[in-house]
């Protein structure tokens with residue numbers, strides 16, 4: 001048969017030697033490779049009991065920030081949603097009522113704020129777009145789940161604890177990255 005190219009190679013089909021027929025040398029060689037790995041440092045960790053040290057630029061789940069008095073910073077301006085390349089953010093704005101000054105920093109606030117974690121690519125553009133320092137990406141991983149709906153995070157999941165009422169939970173959620 002005529003070859004299509006000149007790159008074809010003829011494969012030799014030498015008869016196997018006695019040792020090759022026994023397979024013992026190659027089995028011994030393979031076992032040597034396997035046992036050699038037993039004494040090497042394991043590349044795996046027992047998550048979630050053990051955790052890797054993340055890179056300083058690791059981006060995890062978003063946090064909706066409060067100011068030092070515990071008021072929500074978000075004004076529902078929508079800039080984060082516009083900047084989001086994955087269209088993962090939705091919100092509904094509401095007007096602050098008299099007497100709610102200790103809850104919301106500005107006259108307008110996000111009555112509903114949701115991020116779909118299945119869409120999010122953790123690019124950080126929402127954080128960069130926000131003029132109010134109201135959202136940032138923390139060092140916390142999004143926990144796994146079997147239910148798709150549970151990956152739509154609302155204010156209940158995203159809002160940082162109150163710094164004056166729950167200082168310990170606030171410090172934990174804030175981590176090293178909050179400002």
Ligand code: SF4
Pocket residue numbers: 080083084085086087088089115119120121122123124125126127
């Ligand atoms: S991190 Fe990126 S993809 Fe995720 S919500 Fe923010 S802008 Fe959208």
Ligand code: SF4
Pocket residue numbers: 073074075076077078079080081091110129130131132133134135
């Ligand atoms: S998080 Fe920031 S950018 Fe997004 S709506 Fe609130 S204030 Fe605007």
